[in-house]
Amino acid sequence: MQIQTLPAAVQRPRGTPGATGLSPTGPSQPLQAIRAVASTNLGEQGQRGEAAAAPAAGPLASPFFEPGLQQDLAAAQQGLAWLDGLAQKLQGLKKSVSQQLAGAGSTAQSEQSLREFGTAWLQRRRQAGGMVDGQLRVVDAGQARQGFALRGLDLASLDEAGTETLSFAIPGVAAPIAVTLDPAEGRAALVQRLDQALAPGGLRATVAGETLRLSCKEAQWPALAEGLSIKGEGRRFPGGQRVRALLDAEPELLQPQGWSLDGAAAQRRTLGQIVAVQGRLGEAQAALQQRLGEQALPEPTDVAARGQALLAFSQGFDAAAAEPLYQRFAELAPALQGVRREHVQQLLLTAQR
Incomplete structure (x- = not known):
């Protein structure tokens, strides 16, 4: 009785994924194409003889996934x-x-x-x-802002009240924020200075018409409305102890x-x-x-190349699955899962004697 050489797939231990063709001369061309594509895109973990020691490959990430x-x-x-x-x-x-x-x-x-x-x-x-x-207004996710006015700080006070350093204690911010206002710099420069100083605390300053508009994220507003305190030098705001800032929320459109x-x-x-x-x-x-x-329809990094690779993998697998050789292997594979490499080698040595 002649014993045919078993496929290389049986050399894999129990539970190890992967298979080749049944021909003793090597896998068929479609399966070679699948292996080549899988090696490039799925991160194949080593060669046939090293499969037992290699960790299982992780799931294929979608080429259309971008963080956020x-x-x-x-x-x-x-x-x-x-x-x-x-x-x-x-x-x-x-x-x-x-x-x-x-x-x-x-x-x-x-x-x-x-x-x-x-x-x-x-x-x-x-x-x-x-x-x-x-x-x-449509904004970026989570970036909706609440506008408000700070009583005692408007465009007129910026222009006329003289040089003064204001110290803002913002809820959730570890250290007070100080900003010096000098009317000699001009209104536009003063608003820009105020905006840059308050930005680390989540506040922004802009001019809307003839109004100085401050804003914060909507999620920040409840704490800010109750806890913002300010100290000046007796011009726009009193010195000494901080006083609670009085804020007037910008009314909603509706x-x-x-x-x-x-x-x-x-x-x-x-x-x-x-x-x-x-x-x-x-x-x-x-x-x-x-x-x-x-x-x-996002355009993530190297999506075109990865998309072509996935398409080639799909086409190659479809072609291989249609071959009679693949069908035969699909029928035999369950029976071969428990066969260990050393058993097959022993069987072959016995048959050659």
Whole structure:
């Protein structure tokens, strides 16, 4: 009886992945192509005889994965879903108020629609993925900011109050931040100096029209509003002990709690506000949809080369799997998993005697 040389795959110990063709002369060309691609893209851990000592290869990372990309996509999708829901509630409110003005709707229905819209707007910070600020502007995820004014520090005081060093104690910041203001430098330079000094504490300073606007991240605002303290030299702020800073928050764009439905005149004003808000909502929705479209097809580093390698691997594997040789191996492989290399070698030596 002639004993055929068993495939090299049986030389692998139990549980070790990987296989070659059954031909004693070596693997078929498609399987060679698979091995070449896998070696390049999957990080093959050594040659056939060293497989037992080599660690198992890790999972193949997606060539379309970029750090932070999935989080950005999720935040944008969440923000767009919230905007869509808000737009639907606003449309429902518009319909109710219009019907009430036409004498075909009820006050109770309009009030219910207004409450639902107001509740949805109040949930912006929790449900918009950090992508929409209080002015209905689309921002980077988690970068929505709260604007505010600091009483005693405005453009007029910058220009006229004289040179003074201010010390800001910002909640969550270890050391106070000091900044010297000298009107001789000019308004633009003073605002820039103030902005640069406060930036490490998360605060920024800009000029909005004729107003000095300070801002912080929305998540920082509650602690800042309650805990910011400041000390001066007796010009803009008193010296000696620090005093609590008085901050006036920038109002949000929408104030549905102030919309009235009492009487036809109030209903018409509310309807006009609804139409204006619909325009801003549409702009925000379009901006987020565009951002999602830009992020849907990322171009990570060397994606083209890795994509071609994966395509070649897929095509080569499909071709090999279609060969009768591969089918035979697929049937034999389960029976060969328990065969150890030394057993096969002993069997071959016995047959040659």
